[in-house]
Amino acid sequence: MAIERTLSIIKPDATKRNLTGKINSKLEEAGLRIIAQKRIHLSKAQAGVFYEVHAERPFYDELCEFMASAPVVVQVLEGEGAILKNREVMGATNPAEAAPGTIRAEFAESVGENSVHGSDAPETAAVEISYFFAGLELVG
Numbered sequence: 344m345a346i347e348r349t350l351s352i353i354k355p356d357a358t359k360r361n362l363t364g365k366i367n368s369k370l371e372e373a374g375l376r377i378i379a380q381k382r383i384h385l386s387k388a389q390a391g392v393f394y395e396v397h398a399e400r401p402f403y404d405e406l407c408e409f410m411a412s413a414p415v416v417v418q419v420l421e422g423e424g425a426i427l428k429n430r431e432v433m434g435a436t437n438p439a440e441a442a443p444g445t446i447r448a449e450f451a452e453s454v455g456e457n458s459v460h461g462s463d464a465p466e467t468a469a470v471e472i473s474y475f476f477a478g479l480e481l482v483g
């Protein structure tokens with residue numbers, strides 16, 4: 344499998360509970376390398392652009408409010424099959440359905456406040472990484 348890069352976000356529910364280190368440990372233990380990382384506080388408008396694909400969903404406004412409610416940690420992960428591997432480590436969107444040992448099973452509070460984001464395909468990963476990082480910030 345090819346070396347890939349994917350965008351990860353540690354969401355406000357997790358940064359508020361000081362879970363950045365524990366989540367990073369799970370990512371690193373899975374063989375994902377954090378090649379860029381920064382803590383930022385998104386505006387609701389910036390969150391809205393990031394999640395534009397969900398603009399028609401009933402939870403869109405609530406999602407954008409939540410993502411702007413406290414700082415997030417945005418990061419680029421690199422590794423063999425990193426996109427799918429990160430989705431596996433994250434677990435299902437709804438923590439009640441997430442496999443044991445996954446980040447969402449252990450830390451998520453609800454289907455909305457579910458601790459992490461991860462890109463779902465190579466095309467979205469490229470767009471999402473470029474939304475937050477310049478090429479020179481990716482130190483592989």
Ligand code: ADP
Binds near residue numbers: 435436454459
């Ligand atoms: P994922 O983050 O697993 O890729 P989606 O792309 O389907 O999930 O949804 C994006 C985000 O929107 C989710 O991570 C979650 O924060 C929020 N979300 C999804 N479904 C719901 C829902 N039914 N109610 C509230 N928030 C939701």
Ligand code: MG
Binds near residue numbers: 461463
């Ligand atoms: Mg998604």
